Amino acid sequence: MKPQNPPRTYRVKSFGCQMNVYDGERMAELLAERGITPAAEGDEADLVVLNTCHIREKAAEKVYSDIGRLVKAGEEAGRKPMIAVAGCVAQAEGEEIMARAPAVSMVVGPQAYHRLPEMLDRAARGERSTDTDMPAIAKFDALPKRRRRAPNAFLTVQEGCDKFCTYCVVPYTRGAEISRPFHDLGEEARRLVDAGAMEITLLGQNVNAWRGEDDRGRAVGLAGLIRALAKIDGLERIRYTTSHPNDMEDDLIAAHGEVGKLMPYLHLPVQAGSDRVLKAMNRQHTADSYLKLLERFREARPDIALSGDFIVGFPGETEAEFDETLALVDAVRYAHAFSFKYSPRPGTPAATMADQLPREVMDERLQRLQARLNRDQLAFNEASVGGTCTVLVERKGKHPGQWLGKSPWLQSVWFEGAAQIGDIVSVELAEAGPNSMRGLLRETALA
Numbered sequence: 291m292k293p294q295n296p297p298r299t300y301r302v303k304s305f306g307c308q309m310n311v312y313d314g315e316r317m318a319e320l321l322a323e324r325g326i327t328p329a330a331e332g333d334e335a336d337l338v339v340l341n342t343c344h345i346r347e348k349a350a351e352k353v354y355s356d357i358g359r360l361v362k363a364g365e366e367a368g369r370k371p372m373i374a375v376a377g378c379v380a381q382a383e384g385e386e387i388m389a390r391a392p393a394v395s396m397v398v399g400p401q402a403y404h405r406l407p408e409m410l411d412r413a414a415r416g417e418r419s420t421d422t423d424m425p426a427i428a429k430f431d432a433l434p435k436r437r438r439r440a441p442n443a444f445l446t447v448q449e450g451c452d453k454f455c456t457y458c459v460v461p462y463t464r465g466a467e468i469s470r471p472f473h474d475l476g477e478e479a480r481r482l483v484d485a486g487a488m489e490i491t492l493l494g495q496n497v498n499a500w501r502g503e504d505d506r507g508r509a510v511g512l513a514g515l516i517r518a519l520a521k522i523d524g525l526e527r528i529r530y531t532t533s534h535p536n537d538m539e540d541d542l543i544a545a546h547g548e549v550g551k552l553m554p555y556l557h558l559p560v561q562a563g564s565d566r567v568l569k570a571m572n573r574q575h576t577a578d579s580y581l582k583l584l585e586r587f588r589e590a591r592p593d594i595a596l597s598g599d600f601i602v603g604f605p606g607e608t609e610a611e612f613d614e615t616l617a618l619v620d621a622v623r624y625a626h627a628f629s630f631k632y633s634p635r636p637g638t639p640a641a642t643m644a645d646q647l648p649r650e651v652m653d654e655r656l657q658r659l660q661a662r663l664n665r666d667q668l669a670f671n672e673a674s675v676g677g678t679c680t681v682l683v684e685r686k687g688k689h690p691g692q693w694l695g696k697s698p699w700l701q702s703v704w705f706e707g708a709a710q711i712g713d714i715v716s717v718e719l720a721e722a723g724p725n726s727m728r729g730l731l732r733e734t735a736l737a
């Protein structure tokens with residue numbers, strides 16, 4: 291590769307989960323520290339970081355089409371953008387990317403992006419580099435201070451996964467479970483609040499597996515961390531995602547009834563309703579133990595909005611087993627959920643299991659499942675009509691004078707009136723749609 295001019299502008303494109311969004315923000319800050327500025331809307335950037343996701347086939351294929359598009363746009367404009375591939379595809383297929391895509395200068399895994407600045411120097415000398423080491427939590431230490439932020443911020447508290455569900459790449463792309471230290475998280479949360487965050491969402495692939503020691507040396511779990519963060523003045527709302535049914539501690543359930551700043555929302559993936567399928571997935575819980583857990587959350591916080599993830603068409607899933615997923619959905623009545631067709635991922639045990647199902651079967655099951663989930667989401671929204679709640683204003687709406695924000699139950703709410711981004715206002719929920727609610731402003735700027 292020829293030496294490349296040091297980039298003056300950058301763009302970070304993040305795909306996949308919220309942890310990638312967090313990582314993408316941190317990479318942007320690292321680049322900004324070097325004096326590289328974000329490319330203006332519509333402009334080609336000198337450096338493009340593709341922060342990729344490997345969870346399903348479609349997501350992973352995107353990286354190659356994106357590289358192709360960047361090279362072509364560069365050729366048409368008579369320039370060569372510097373391309374870095376980061377994230378989970380970088381971790382899983384780093385060598386393949388280097389071989390298949392000569393336009394790529396850097397491949398950097400999700401645990402190594404604090405090395406991005408050195409890699410930029412090498413790219414300027416014409417050297418390509420790959421770094422997919424997993425040095426525990428070094429990346430968090432090496433990262434710069436965080437600057438001005440939106441009213442809602444992400445904070446990664448836990449990384450990695452030891453669960454090895456048989457369909458999933460995350461344990462391979464993100465590595466083993468680790469928890470960031472209590473003290474560091476308190477500091478970072480305070481900095482986020484100082485920079486304008488009103489709401490913090492604590493992130494982890496298994497966020498409720500977080501364990502640490504508080505300032506007095508006592509062992510604490512996620513609930514202990516949440517209780518400590520709730521003491522930060524100016525922080526009004528706390529959320530966390532994604533939890534695993536097997537890491538749930540009693541105190542987290544209790545916290546939902548006790549900590550006012552903890553929002554009434556729980557994302558707890560189940561994947562399937564059949565115990566045979568759950569076993570083949572290596573989920574290590576049953577449909578019944580999952581339902582009992584949700585019951586306990588509802589006891590602690592009766593209005594809690596429940597959310598989940600589902601996979602349809604896992605190898606060998608029969609029609610009767612799929613019906614058990616539908617029955618579970620009927621039993622829970624989710625406020626919101628994500629559902630996916632099973633995607634065989636290279637290197638995972640499920641990819642070589644017998645009875646991979648035809649696409650048509652998966653398509654049809656996904657449609658049936660989504661029809662029920664949509665029905666329940668609309669019903670949840672309709673049931674909140676007439677109530678009054680707080681809304682954290684996140685952005686302007688489509689029309690002048692319109693604002694968009696989130697209810698405590700994570701519904702998107704739009705309303706008109708005197709407000710600004712970062713306000714917490716009181717809104718009466720007046721009308722329910724499938725994906726958003728129309729509200730009437732009742733009280734401005736509560737916080």
Ligand code: SAH
Pocket residue numbers: 345346451457458459460494495496532533534559561599600601630631632633634635
């Ligand atoms: N750690 C979280 C999220 C993991 S990835 C958890 O365990 O819940 C997010 C979702 O992607 C999963 O919950 C699952 O529903 C889906 N997913 C993961 N691997 C998949 C695959 N191979 N095919 C289809 N969906 C998948």
Ligand code: SF4
Pocket residue numbers: 451452453454455458459460461495496534
């Ligand atoms: Fe993947 Fe299972 Fe780990 Fe979630 S718990 S990240 S689905 S292996």
Ligand code: F3S
Pocket residue numbers: 305306307308309310342343344345377378459460463464
């Ligand atoms: Fe995708 Fe990696 Fe997140 S595979 S879902 S970006 S952990």
